[in-house]
Amino acid sequence: MCAIAGKFGVKAGPKERSKALEVMSRRGPEAAKERILPHGWIAHTALGFVRVGHNPQPLEQKSNTLVFNGEIYNWKELSEARGWKVKTDTEVLLHGLLEDGLDFLPKIEGQFAFLLYRSSDKGDWEVLFGRDRWGISPLVYGSTKDGAIAFASTPEALQALGVSPNACKNVPAGCSGIANEKGVKCEFWFRLLKRASKDLVAGCAIEVRERARASVRSHLTEDPSVLFTALGGIDSQFVTACAALESNGKIGGAITIRPWDPAQPEGKGIGDLPMAANLIRSLEREGIKIPHHTPHLTPDIANRSLDRVLKVLGPDYFNIACGLAEDLVAQTAKAHGGKAILTAGGPDEAGRSYRPWSLLHRDRLEEGFHAVCDQFSYSEGVRAGLVFGELGLENRVPLAHLIESFTNFLPSQKQNIRDWGNGKDPFSIQMEDKILWREAVRPLLPAASLSAKKETLHGATGTKEVLFTLAKNDARYRRERLKFLNRAVELGWRRLIFAPPVALRKKELPVPEGQLYCLWRWSKLEEETFEAGARARYGGPFYQETLLVKSHRPLCHDWMPAPKIRLERQLPWRSRRDGLKKPPPFQNPAVAMRPRTSPTAPIGGA
Secondary structure, eight states, X not given: OOEEEEEESSOOOHHHHHHXXXXXXXXXXXXXXXXXXXXXXXXXXEOOOSSTTSOOSSEXXXXXXXXXXXXXXXXXXXXXXXXXXXXXXXXXXXXXXXXXXXXXXXXXXXXXXXXXXXEOTTSOEEEEEEEOTTOOSOOEEEXXXXXXXXXXXXXXXXXXXXXXXXXXXXXXXXXXXXXXXXXXXXXXXXXXXXXXXXXOBOOOHHHHHHHHHHHHHHTSOSSGGGEEEEOOSHHHHHHHHXXXXXXXXXXXXXXXXXXXXXXXXXXXXXXXXXXXXXXXXXXXXXXXXXXXXXXXXXXXXXXXXXXXXXXXXXXXXXXXXXXXXXXXXXXXXXXXXXXXXXXXXXXXXXXXXXXXHXXXXXXXXHHHHHHHHHHGGGTHHHHHHHHHHTTXXXXXXXXXXXXXXXXXXXXXXXXXXXXXXXXXXXXXXXXXESHHHHHHHGGGSOHHHHHSOOOOXXXXXXXXXXXXXXXXXXXXXXXXXXXXXXXXXXXXXXXXXXXXXXXXXXXXXXXXXXXXXXXXXXXXXXHHHHHHOHHHHHOSOTTOOOXXXXXXXXXXXXXXXXXXXXXXXXXXXXXXXXXXXXXXXXXXXXXXXXXXXXXXXXXXXX
């Protein structure tokens, strides 16, 4: 991922410019350039894919200066349609913004965050900014201590420009706006639509598959040897199969995390590794051979990476558990010359494969899963990009479009719940998920993959056990544990603990203990933010979709239900008069997530 930053209204000093560029260089290790502007400063650090060495930024044209992070995958088509004689996607973005303004953004297929500085002869200035519909490319902003307006790809770079940690806001996914001397004005240019039942249509598996294959094809790099895939379940198997076939096996390779478990410390034969190996063998039978890397996520490796991941993602347990695995994927790809990684976000939300949320929403599945799909941009959509970016790699998400596509399709093509079970335990539900998607990918995947039991990323990679082990073996944490627990509850951080605090005072449970440990370790890195409390970081109910609420949350946060009274206000259950069975009472998410076979292991989340 590249990095962009700018400070406007007040010129940035040499020290803060140098510090910001130092932070940005992690995301853009190949080149760094800056421009001193009449009303400020703008900078870009590069990780090149399109016309490497011939795509300089900042890109200047008269009084306009553009910096851009990401890639426009349909830039050649846009250039040909408009008659622009350009050689890069950056030039296409500049031409489009100058001709159409922010109305150009819906025409783009890609991931992007940009700043376009414009000034006039009268001394006026303004900055156009925007972010892609799924939030793959991050962008944050805030007012500095000296009264300027600053933008950056990450909060750490923003803080280097003088924005205090608790004054950092994010430009929500699918938003754009204008900043000038009067302040920042931002609005949605894209929102995930809610479809009425009468407008839904039957989706075609062949069309879904071919569009998904075309999307993977468009996300391949010019040099496929620097592209790797994260290989695990059926979604990433499909991405890997398509990338391998489209490149004739020329991609850098596929990476599957070998999980660590106290009972099976070598991690052989567990997690996603057996199914991933099946796909590799299946491709070999087709004459396509790609390297398959299987790094081992041990407690020692996780411990070395944990502070870096916490610094980037914050304390959310599921994001950290997944982020640790993604960090090891990035380390492996980088060690083998990688620059980009294809990940498979999107099908789980599109095909309703999260059982806890099915149980939680139950009689309001359409409305409830719209909220889950919307949350993709603030967790899985941006998370891997933030983690990979710290190691100078790019995240590419070719299947994110499925979320929007599947809003048009019949519910019966997404999920079929045959029996709600005991109404409390998600694992007691008998259901089919991702029905149309499974039909679409069937021709490319081994039969065993399609029938395999779904595991969450944190379960398949063993990070649940790893975090629990770190918590048990950290001597300082053991000494401070109870005192910290009381302080966390006092500051409102209880919502991040997947068990009542009274339970944690009596016994240790793997998931709640791992969450408490993540929160404790993060508090050592971000003491000011921790002491400000949970409400300052997360704001109001998670069902609220207003721009104000979203912009005041961190770039990346896990989806969590609001307290009962807010949940019922946002998604009221239908009454008995509707002829429907009364749903089970609202429960603590930890209780709703506990499977029968392992009383403390959650599902869902990532």
